[in-house]
Structures are given as structure tokens and as C-alpha cells.
Amino acid sequence: MTCVQNVSRRDLDKRRRQILADIGMSYEELAARAAARSLVGDEWAAWEEIKEIDFLRNG
């Protein structure tokens, strides 16, 4: 069963901070690596999830 999980802005902000903490980078550092086409390993997953969160936050 696929259910809709409503998430608050606070949940999204918390998850965003956690992702960045897990890879040990600021958003600016991660974005710069993505722009320079230098993402490796887990940075890919982190960048993709950050973009998803930012899509939801910018509604």
C-alpha cells in the first residue's frame, strides 16, 4: 500500500541538515561540486535528495 506522507517544513529542513552533515559539506560546497561535474559516490545520492527537498520546500 502506497500512502501519502505529509511532511512539514521543519521535517524537510531537519532532513536537509542531516544529509549535509552525513557527507560533511555545506550546501554551497555540494552545489559547487555538482556544477563542476565532480560528484562522486554518495555525493550523488545526497545531491539528488537535496534537490527533492528543495522542490518540496519551494512550493
Next chain:
Amino acid sequence: MSKTPGDLQQQVEEFGRETAELLLATLPGLPDPPVRILQHETRTIIGPPGSKPLPLYAKGQHLADMKISIACQLDSVGRYLAVEESTFNLLAVLDRAPVLRIHYRREANVRPSAHVHFHGHRGALSHLLSQAGHDYPHDMSSLHIPVGGSRFRPGLEDFIQFLICECKFDAEPGWHKHVEAGRERWRCRQAAAVVRDVPEEAARVLRELGYTVEAPDPLPRTADKALHHW
């Protein structure tokens, strides 16, 4: 008439259910459910639970992962659930990095709205991109290979069939009929969108087929962006 928030919830749940059923009926060893729906106000992301990629097996061996992400919100007239962005990624277990990405972005301005990134190396390509003045000649994945624009882009069913038929990943018995049924749904929805883009052309073809079609007054506008953007 605008849809209510309740309608949005229903559309999202239906889309999520179709996606989950397609994945479970085609690829073995997936978590159940294989997708979760995150919603914040009127925006929704359909993707794997916990944002963890889904495993892909070849002869029973976990060799790769797939990551799907579908970002949706109500369309500009507030009636239909519109996909704003989607990503279908094939990732190698070896380095957790993409091998292939099929990406769609509804509001793409400069890049093709639907495109493929292939992550590979080819010396001759790097050489010619370098000579031509490309910004990232060493990186084949920097190329956005166009695949049909907003209306004629590949669907998730195409990606799944690519994984099974071209890459030789394991499949569930009877997967093909589920892919075909899903593709039929997808293409009918896209055909409806095309009719809204070019209603006069649609009416002309219907008249050729023997239908009686009356034009409304005023005539609906043609969707120039959908017709012109790559």
C-alpha cells in the same frame, strides 16, 4: 473548474499506486511498497522509501541500483497533476554513481526538457568537444541528449524495459504485459496532452476519421512552448 485538494490527494495516490504496482510486477527483489509519496502543501515527490535506490539483480546478483524520482504539482490551470521533474537513474553498486540518467524538467529553458545523460568515456568525443570549445569536454555525461521533448519523452515503462531487455537485469515472470499496460496508460495521457496543445490539428484529424467536431468560440490557444521547445 479547479480540482480541490482532495482531488489532488486522489490523483497523487493513484499515480503512486500505479508506479508501485508496475515496479513490483516487473523487477524482482524490491521492497514492498517500492515507492513512498512525500507531500508538502501542493507539491509531491514519488520515489523509493527513505530515498534509498532500488536494487537490480542480474542472475540473482545485486549489481546495480535504480533511483526514480518524480516531482509533481497541480498544473498551471489547477486541474491536473503535472510532472515538474523526473529522474530515472541506473547506478553501479561498485561506485554508487550513475551510469545512465533519463531526466525530464518541465520548465527547462536552455536544455532539452527530456534528455539522457550517459556516463562513459570516449577519447574521440572528448577530443572533438575540446576542439569545439565545450565547457566539459572530458565529461560525456555533461551532454543532454534530447529524447522527444515534454510530450514524447520515454516513460518509466521504457526505462524498465531497457533495464530488462538491453541491460539483461532479472525480471519478474509476465513483466512484459505490465509494461505494455503501463505504457498504454502513459501514452494515452500524453496523447490527451498533445490534443490540448494542438486542438485544431486534433479536430482536423478527427474529422478525417469521420467524427463530427464543432469548434468552440473562442478557439482554444495552441501551446507554442510544447510545440517549439526541444
